[in-house]
Amino acid sequence: MLKNLVSDLKQYKSIGIFGFGVEGKSFYNFAQKYLPGTELVIIDKNHPSCDENYLKKLDAVELVIKSPGISLYNLGIEHTSYNFSSTTELLLKHFKHQIIGVTGTKGKSTLVTLIDSLLKNAGKKSILCGNIGIPAFDMLEEISAETNIVMELSSHQLLHATHSPHIAILTNLFEEHLDYYKDVHEYYEAKFNIYRYQSKKDIFIYNLGQKLERGYNVFDNELKFSVDFSLQNGFIHKSTLQILEKLKEILALGDEAYMQALNTFQTLPHRMEFVKEIQGVSYINDSIATIPQATIEAVKILKNVDTLIIGGNDRGVHYEVLIDFLLTSDVANIILFSDTGKKIYDALHVKEKQKNLFLQKNLQESVKKAYNIARKIVLFSPAASSFNEYKNFAERGDEFKRVVNQLKG
Incomplete structure (x- = not known):
């Protein structure tokens, strides 16, 4: 190869x-x-x-x-x-039959980490690469004919791809990256490339629960499986278990490896990550949440969020679904900053008089405001990308943790 x-x-x-x-x-x-x-x-x-x-x-x-x-x-x-x-296209072309590829708007990193763990616990050779942080070309010399290549694939990596992995998984699709594509349909079409060039004997695991203007309608696989996915944000959801169980069956892996993968899994950084408890208030870093739906899911999972910090780079994503959710949620304090924070603040300010709304200068000031008003849980789940102020979501999450750790206990 x-x-x-x-x-x-x-x-x-x-x-x-x-x-x-x-x-x-x-x-x-x-x-x-x-x-x-x-x-x-x-x-x-x-x-x-x-x-x-x-x-x-x-x-x-x-x-x-x-x-x-x-x-x-x-x-x-x-x-x-x-x-x-691209390096992704070259890898898909020459190593297709060894690749398990995962794409989707959210949930990719958690899923590929679990798949890699499942394979290794079963005694299989596996490398984890792609969008999760390790470039595939850095690991080429580690790949033998027996190696499983578990790849997290972004829409940017899949755009214009003309090859698809042997096992393709599409988790979910929501508006994102509209600063990169001409419209949301081009973004969706990029994601669809993960299975578009599969053969009938390849395997495609996908979500038909979502209704899209342009649906999943470009496959002829004999081996295809529909799973009702939900957003993951660092937690192992039923949908993730369904995927792992299906892969365990397809790859003929044992139950012991499956349970070990689940039992040893740790939440990835910046995904519903507990940072610290200060005076009875928990601070949670969910910087990975770059779309409204991820923030909504995080609030639902934690249940007792009384203070939410939102804001980031405006990429043209629609925020009506988040605004409507916040209006009916139990979140009392909504702290907003940056471009999207201002947009959401203006929309909420007109509609809502029962919430405590605070428009802050930046993330640091937002954390300090949360420290003064929160009573239960402070959730930093920005619902936007970070590129107007930070290099990426990880740098933004690290900044949140740094400021929280400077607060007085």
Whole structure:
């Protein structure tokens, strides 16, 4: 498989690395070792070798390895204008039959972590990679013919993909990333690529509980299973158990490995993560909640949330469902900050007089306000992305924990 991948890439005399972030650097390191005769051209506006005309370098290479963080739509570039590929596409092409791929708006990281644990507890060789943090190309030398490759796949990684994994899992779909795609349908279509190119003998596990304007209607699999998913946010829901049980059956794994995977599972950071109790008040970090539905689910799970902190980058997501939920919820104190916080504050201020609404300057001031008014649970579940103020949701969650840990007990 690795041999075929290298042979595939050796046909190109020059390869452009479009975006020199985590995945771009991973491919660069791989290419330096396995493609010594290939010219590598870095195409990134933030790289020292590039200037404001960096996009012109696209014309000078035979193949472009595009990083998932780059939106061609926002750059006004048609995908057909150049010979684009990606590390995800290359892995799906050459290692398809070993890949268990998981995508969806929410619940991906929890699920792939459990699947990887299930396989390892059953004595199977497994690596966990993809959007969860470890680039697949960093782990190529660890992959043998017996290795299961468990991949968390984002919509950005799947966009324009023309290969699908042998086992594909689609958890759920909600509006997100509307700053990256031309509309929500393009976002959904990117997710659908996880199964679009499967054969009839491949396996597709999906959710038909959701009614979408464009539904799941592009598959011919003989092996397909419908599961009623719910958002996960770090907790093991019935839907997750159904998936693991189905995989246990498909892969002929034992009950002992299944129970061990469940018993040893720990909530991932920034997903309903307990931070600290101060003067009887629990502080919960749910920075992973980047859409309204995730925040709603978090409030429902915890039940006793009296203080909720919301706010982040405005990507054009609709917030009516969250606003309607908050109006009828038991949350007494709603603290809002940043772009979306202002938008939700304005909407609630008009409709609601019974809630205590606070519009704050930033996350730090929001935590301090919560410290002064909360009596039960402070939940930081922003319902928005972080990119206007933080590098990612993890950096934002770390900031929340840092400020909470500075509060006086």
